[in-house]
Amino acid sequence: MHHFDYRDNRLHAEDVDIAALANKIGTPFYIYSEATFRRHVKVFSNAFSGTDALVAYSVKANSNLAVLRILASEGTGADVVSAGELARALHAGIPADKIVFSGVGKTTEEMEAALNAGIYQFNVESAPELEALDKVAGELKKHAPVAIRVNPDVAAGGHDKISTGRKEDKFGVAWGSARALYARARELENIEVKGVDLHIGSQIADLAPFEAAFKKAAGLIADLREDGCRIERLDLGGGLGIPYGAGEIPPHPDDYAQLIKRVTAPLDVQLIFEPGRMIAGNAGLLVTKLVYVKEGEARKFMIVDAGMNDLIRPALYDAHHDIIPVTRDLDAKNDRYDVVGPVCESSDFIAKARTLPDMKPGEFMAIMSAGAYGASQSSQYNSRPLIPEILVNGDEYAIIRRRPTFDEMTALERYPEWMG
Incomplete structure (x- = not known):
């Protein structure tokens, strides 16, 4: 179960209108439901009530500090696989005596x-x-x-x-x-x-x-x-x-x-x-905008502004993610499309030969079940900035990772002295 649903044919994250948010902050972005994180932790933990059990959330699934803070408040530990993940878990308030290093x-x-x-x-x-x-x-x-x-x-x-x-x-x-x-x-x-x-x-x-x-x-x-x-x-x-x-x-x-x-x-x-995906996967969506509809000789393409650097799972694992329009038109006709991104790679796709409702450039779509191994595996390939992560709590939202500027993206790089 998750807390993403349509109200008057407009997709909401808890009580936040996603289309209105997309128009305000720009796409693409990840959006997470705090209520869903909390529910999934409780469902898993309650299943083992009556036993001596430590639930050590797998940080690699989604390592945002705000997400880790939610899980810390629910009493979970952490499964980490690097010094960086260890530092994140400790910073977010997860006690060291609940941390496992794999x-x-x-x-x-x-x-x-x-x-x-x-x-x-x-x-x-x-x-x-x-x-x-x-x-x-x-x-x-x-x-x-x-x-x-x-x-x-x-x-x-x-x-x-x-x-x-x-x-x-x-x-x-x-x-x-x-x-x-x-x-x-x-x-x-x-x-x-x-x-x-x-x-x-x-x-x-x-x-x-x-x-x-x-x-x-x-x-x-x-x-x-x-x-x-x-x-x-x-x-x-x-x-x-x-x-x-x-x-x-x-x-x-x-x-x-x-x-x-x-x-x-x-x-x-x-x-x-060490659950990760089970807690985070369906707690998040990737919101993207349709840029072009392209008619190829053999296929029709929906070209969106989210790329494989933002969500690599389809390219890396042939992963399936449901795709739905953020604003639903119940009278729209369906057709088969490849949903692809702007990255200069043939492997840059979100879905292939997927039956979807016809949409117009400028409309938004949601890539479902993107809360795990989405933002945590993202990169700046093609010099595309990391995209925002948004956390929703009821009718409130907060940007928990903002989009960096070009100067921030290149801040660690230097010209050697001999170049002047």
Whole structure:
């Protein structure tokens, strides 16, 4: 559920008229519903009521400080994958003891920052990382709380590029090597083994892969305890899909929770979750303006002012996003269009061969389900400025990231002295 709907055929974000806002601030822009963020956090958290669970929002999904502040006020933690995300989470008020640091390429500088902050857990992804973390922790005279991410070799995810739990993926420790690495971790003076971690992919629309992976994790915990490891935590990652449209009906968090409770009940562990898309995805839209309608020999094109630098998911993942007019004409005829942007790349598209109502240049359209992996993956390619992010709360709105000027875009660049 989200808080975007038509009123008198004009699309609103909560109580804000999107067309009026677009005319005021210009397009393209992202717009988020605070009520939707809060609702999604509650739906997920309530599904695990009665269990010892930490919900650590995946910051990479949407890392805007205002969004993180909303989630902090709801009591969530954070899953971070860089020193920058760690700094954002702390700045927004998420306590360090609710922060989990994931990612395959942690640098020693990032480890030091996380140890000094006092984070809850490192999710270690390799033997070299474990050794490096032990060394950094020793130099700081600290102990690093650790879960080792294991790769269960379970295929899942809505696209090849977002599947992370297969043996050919870069993430995690090979299943057959896990017990040996845990044994090594127990030998290291500055490492505290706390748990097991796994994450098998993103936009997963079927509970079966989750069940297969989680059962393997439960078996591993039993084996590790026999080896003498004190396993207190089980980090199950994220990955639960959302309805992007096109008939997708992913599992409800309640059904996901029932599966997990059934599998993990005998383990007596704290559960850690890293949802991102499920919380942020349908809390945001990308609003864009139709610039031209172009008749090609084989296709008709709607050329809009949002490009792949603003929303890269269709080009990167062949992702589907529903597209709707901001001002609806119930009598409009439909036709098939490619919706494309102004970036100088053939891969710059939002949709291909999509049946849409006829629209005129200057009218606005909304790209749905763009709250996750939209603004956070955007760039200034083609020297196009990052677009605004707008947060709505009832009938109020605030610009939580403004569009930079050209001088701001180039502020870090310098001519070398020999150019005069």
